Amino acid sequence: LSTALDRLEATSQLQSRLSSLSFSSxxxxxxxxxxxxxxxxxxxxxxxxxxxxxxLNPPTTWTSAAVKELKVKLRTEKDSMVTVYRGDIMTVHVPTVPEANKVCWEFATDGYDIGFGIYFDWTPVTSRSITVHISESSDDEDEEEELEGPVGNGDVEKGSKTHTNSNLSEILPVYRQDSHLSVQGGSHEFPGEGTYLLKFDNSYSLWRNKTLYYRVYYSA
Structure with a gap:
């Protein structure tokens, strides 16, 4: 009898909580x-x-074993070799331009993998400059350190799943890429006017900074 009453009370509490939620939740x-x-x-x-x-159409992606060659080349180019600190997310904002019809990217890392994903902001372009923004994960306290190294394609980064900007569309969700083993590259045709957000996500790492070699360019 006591067990039945406990279940009835729990069910009543659950129904009460559900009734208080709106679709906007x-x-x-x-x-x-x-x-x-x-x-x-x-x-x-x-x-x-x-x-x-x-x-949006999915991107075209590829990998290459020429990791050393890419690193040697990008070490000589300004702002192409950066450090993504532990717990941080680096977002490269790439606006569409009339002279091209697609955006292309290549990147590699030293020693360990990094999360990577692509989003598209449909807000009209006001600046044609490619800019870089660094942010800290808002979920650091809820995330656990994961083992770094080769991982499966299904390992979605928790820190980049939620986006409050209603103008954003997802092209490629953030997955950990084996960029320390091979060059990760790809391209995407412009769906219209807007800005690409290329996210390099190191929010899952509590201890390791990541050295990133990358370049982003346009193609006609």
């Missing part, structure tokens, strides 16, 4: 509210944004 399901919502509501804005951001 769960990303990606806001459109469900539109069935019985006035046309001038927030849902109208959400649907408009969705219509303006079509699904």
């Amino acid at each position: 769960f990303p990606g399901v806001t459109a469900k509210q539109c069935d019985n919502t006035p046309p001038d509501s927030h849902c109208r804005v959400s649907l408009l944004m969705a219509a303006q951001m079509p699904p």
